Amino acid sequence: MIAPSILSADFARLGAEVDAVAGSGENRADWIHVDVMDAHFVPNLTIGLPVVESLRKSTDVPLDCHLMIDDPDRWAPGYAEAGAHNVTVHVEAAHDPVMVAKDLRAAGARAGLSLKPGTPLDDHLDTLRHYDTLLIMSVEPGFGGQSFIPDVLSKVRTARRLVDTGHLRVLVEIDGGINADTIEQAAEAGVDCFVAGSAVYGTDDPGRAVARLRERARAARQR
Ligand code: DX5
Ligand code: ZN
Numbered sequence: 001m002i003a004p005s006i007l008s009a010d011f012a013r014l015g016a017e018v019d020a021v022a023g024s025g026e027n028r029a030d031w032i033h034v035d036v037m038d039a040h041f042v043p044n045l046t047i048g049l050p051v052v053e054s055l056r057k058s059t060d061v062p063l064d065c066h067l068m069i070d071d072p073d074r075w076a077p078g079y080a081e082a083g084a085h086n087v088t089v090h091v092e093a094a095h096d097p098v099m100v101a102k103d104l105r106a107a108g109a110r111a112g113l114s115l116k117p118g119t120p121l122d123d124h125l126d127t128l129r130h131y132d133t134l135l136i137m138s139v140e141p142g143f144g145g146q147s148f149i150p151d152v153l154s155k156v157r158t159a160r161r162l163v164d165t166g167h168l169r170v171l172v173e174i175d176g177g178i179n180a181d182t183i184e185q186a187a188e189a190g191v192d193c194f195v196a197g198s199a200v201y202g203t204d205d206p207g208r209a210v211a212r213l214r215e216r217a218r219a220a221r222q223r
Contacts, residue, residue, distance in 0.1 A: 001030035002210045002217075003064050003173070005197035007046065007144045014051070015058050020206040022061045026214060027207030031064035031085065033175070033195045035144075038069035041093050042142035049078055056083040066114065066175065066195075068141045069093065073100050080107030088112025088135045088173075091124050101130040112173070116141060121155045125162070131170055133193075134159055138186070139176030144197040148177030153189040160190025183213055187220035 009017035021029040034052055039045040055063060062085030067076055072089035073096055079087045080103075087109045094100050101111035112133035115121060117140060128134060136155050139146035152174075162168035174191045179199035186194060196213055203209045 001171075001193035002200075002214050003031040003033040003193055003195045004029050004200040004206065004210060005033040005035055005144065005175070005195050006201070007033075007035040008197035008201035010201075011047075014055070017201065017206070018055060018059045018061065021200065021210050022059055023207050026211035029061055029210050030193065032059065032061045033064045033066060033197075034084075035197075036065060036067045036069060036079075037142065040070045041090065042068045044142045049082060052079055052084060053082045062086070064088070064112075064173075064195075066112075066135065071095070073103075076100055077103045077107045080104045080109035084109050086110040086112050086133055088114050088133060090114045090116065090141070091127065092116055092119060097124075097127050098130045101127075105132075114141075114175075115155065117149050117152050121158055125168070128168060128170060133173055134168075134170040135173045135175055135195075136191075137176055138174050138178070138182075141176075145202075146177055148179075148182040150182075150185065153185060156186065156189040156191055164190075178213070180212065180216055183217050184220035187217040188223065191217075 037044045037046040064086045065079045065084040066088045104111040110132040113131045114135035138152045173193040175195035178196045200206045200209045
């Protein structure tokens with residue numbers, strides 16, 4: 001799965017930017033990744049609920065909301081109620097992550113849990129049993145266009161093994177620095193869903209970039 005991050009899109013033309021990856025066939029994104037930042041949990045400030053509500057009406061591609069915010073316990077369910085398909089919160093920010101997952105599912109969304117690059121996976125395995133998606137950050141959250149941190153692939157491999165042996169039931173997603181060069185190692189490690197911002201919206205043809213990334217991931221996974 002490929003999830004273009006609109007963080008690297010032209011916000012003045014957001015509807016058209018999403019449509020550019022909402023065509024048919026291989027050019028179509030599986031999810032649209034929406035980076036919500038609050039200038040507290042991360043230093044940057046981006047977009048929030050009103051933009052998600054508008055996008056939900058303007059596209060049929062499922063929305064994957066990545067909340068890089070403090071107190072997601074309070075704010076995350078609103079994104080599920082707005083029609084997001086998957087809502088991901090940070091384990092470093094949530095007060096009661098098990099309750100957050102329950103609230104998200106009750107509001108009709110899938111629940112995602114994200115780990116910053118330095119956050120160990122092993123400490124949160126029990127919590128993850130309540131979640132549908134594991135988002136492994138491969139850059140420090142806050143900004144697009146950063147370099148991929150290969151050390152996080154050990155967490156991907158562990159998660160892949162736990163999923164394949166039936167000990168965990170999550171989709172394994174990776175976010176940060178994914179491009180044509182880095183996607184292969186992430187795919188080989190066992191990622192299911194790849195977020196890509198600058199590698200999609202930094203090109204002239206975002207739809208074609210989606211197709212190319214998917215092709216490279218598929219080839220690497222089959223090796
Ligand atoms: C970073 C965001 C990412 C970002 C990825 O905090 O969570 O989703 O948009 O951008 P690239 O693909 O350019 O690293
Ligand atoms: Zn993100």
